[in-house]
Amino acid sequence: MLLKLADSSYRPSCIQVSKGAKTYRSARGDVEALAALDLDVAEGEFVSVVGPSGCGKSTLMRCVAGLAPLTSGGIFLNGAPVKGPVRNVGIVFQRDLLLDWRTVIDNVLLPAEFAKQRTPAVELRAMKLLEKVGLMAVADRYPWELSGGMRQRVAICRALVMDPPVLLMDEPFGALDALTRDELNAELQTIWMESRKTVLFITHGISEAAYLSDRVVVMSSKPGRILETVEVDIPRPRPLAVRDSADFAKATGRIRQVLARSGAIRG
Amino acid sequence: MSMGVLTSLWNRLLSSRVLIVSTLVGLVLWQAAVRTLNVPKFLVPAPTDVLQEFLSNQAWYWNHAYYTLSATLLGFAIAVVFGVILAIVIISSRWVEQTIYAGLVAFNSIPKVAIAPLFIIWVGTGFASKVTMAAVISIFAIVINAVLGLRSLDPDLVDLARSMGAGREGLLIKIQFPNALPGLFSGMKVGISLALIGTIVGEFVASSSGLGYVIMTAQSTFATPRIFAALVLLALMGTILFFVIDVLERLILPWHVSNRQEAAGHA
Secondary structure, eight states: OHHHHHHHHTSOEEEEEEEEEEEEEETTEEEEEEEEEEEEEETTOEEEEEOOTTSSHHHHHHHHTTSSOOSEEEEEETTEEOOSOOSSEEEEOSSOOOOTTSOHHHHHTHHHHHTTOOOHHHHHHHHHHHHHTTOGGGTTSOGGGSOHHHHHHHHHHHHHTTOOSEEEEESTTTTSOHHHHHHHHHHHHHHHHHHOOEEEEEESOHHHHHHHOSEEEEEETTTBEEEEEEEOOOOSSOOGGGGGSHHHHHHHHHHHHHHHHHTSSOO | OHHHHHHHHHHHHHHTHHHHHHHHHHHHHHHHHHHHTTOOTTTSOOHHHHHHHHHHTHHHHHHHHHHHHHHHHHHHHHHHHHHHHHHHHHHHOHHHIIIIIHHHHHHHTSOHHHHHHHHHHHHOSSHHHHHHHHHHHHHHHHHHHHHHHHHOOOHHHHHHHHHTTOOHHHHIIIIIHHHHHHHHHHHHHHHHHHHHHHHHHHHHHSOSSSHHHHHHHHHHTTOHHHHHHHHHHHHHHHHHHHHHHHHHHHHHOTTSHHHHHHHHHTO
16 A cells, blocks of 8 residues: 555646636526535546536536636646647547548547548557457448447547547446446446556446546535545456455445435435 | 439339329329310310420420529529528628628518519629529528528537637538538528529519510410410429439438438448
8 A cells, every 4th residue: 555655656647626616607696616626637547526416527527628717726737737628638528429421430530630630640540449449340330320339439539549648538428328338438448558548537427437447536516526535446457347346345335425425315 | 322322212203103193193184174164275274285385396495494494503503602601601700690690681571572673673684683583582591591500519519629629610611511511401402492483583574585484475475375384394393403402412411310211221
């Protein structure tokens, strides 16, 4: 344990939120979405944020991506302050947002086109990513010919195609059935272990968060605050069956406990 | 792909057998009614009278039909080009939207037939006035549908594109415009029929050519079979023009929801 602390202490911070507060102003009064929140995600770390619906976890992700400004406080990506949309992050939303008129491979290459870098090297990387998630054969198909799980895999490939150091995922598997979700959880772990990207993963799935993460940040709602950070100290690669182990139950139990105490879960 | 479209057209022709049979039955009943009731030719001619009239002046009819068709197509093409440009201008700024768009709506509420004489004064009694009427009448449907299509953009998709570094122009070309194509096509389907109406209105007001002119001159001499022959040609022309747009839509938008079923059968 001591060794692990020492080991992680020299990992530089990648995503840094300091006293981040966000208030939405509306006709019916101000809504405090985030209240002076501090969060530090180290380089190469996989951190999940769980919390009840409307706790501001999606707002947090949008602020980190520079898609929404904070009301006060600051966000730093690799030391640089976030002021507008950040280019070197990959984003995956709950809806895959694939473009219907583009084939799978052309969807994956969309970020490359916007960056004016659709080179043979990038195209090769796109094909390799599709191969990794088992979608090489459907590269020339259109999104509507694919299942929900396949579509979300394409969205992940699209987020990764420019090889960004940071991956932001907002309930990416929330709309999938339980089995497909398991499958994609395992695939995401594999991808993450190979690339060691810094991942901020928003979810309301406690089990999913514990399975994937190094640390799980538990948030409360109205205003969004961090209640507790739960370390998941289970060696990787984690088989899906790890979810039946005592260590895993301890982590998820703790998360549930914190949520229950805050009133997010009753009973 | 084109094979698939041809096959689907063939299937649709087969499924229109009911239509063909009922049309034939209707023609036979019409013929029988006119003959047994001894209806004078100048009131309602029998189908055979109409056919005879057409066959005896075939080249003359084709010439006038060609005149009407070219004015319609040219006017329609102008309406599409300017309609799309106008739509892009309209969505580009709130100020322009409030002025141009409001002006367009006001303009559209004037019955276009009423302003036809004005165009005769401005562009003369020749071909140009028919083209102008066709364009003026059909442009509104195209602008409205293009504006709706360009506006119906998923806000998450805009965020995603922004995080990919998309500028306004890139967003327009790669996402907004393709996204608006289905709307544009429904506008074009309405527009092509309107363009034909515009041309005929132009020919009614002042002309020495075209099917509208044929109808006007025939009316003054009670040459009713001639009116019917021109009407049949107009009906055929309108149907074929609509059909052509429909086929174009299937070819250009194989990914769109309305075209998927059939395309999937040939995938």
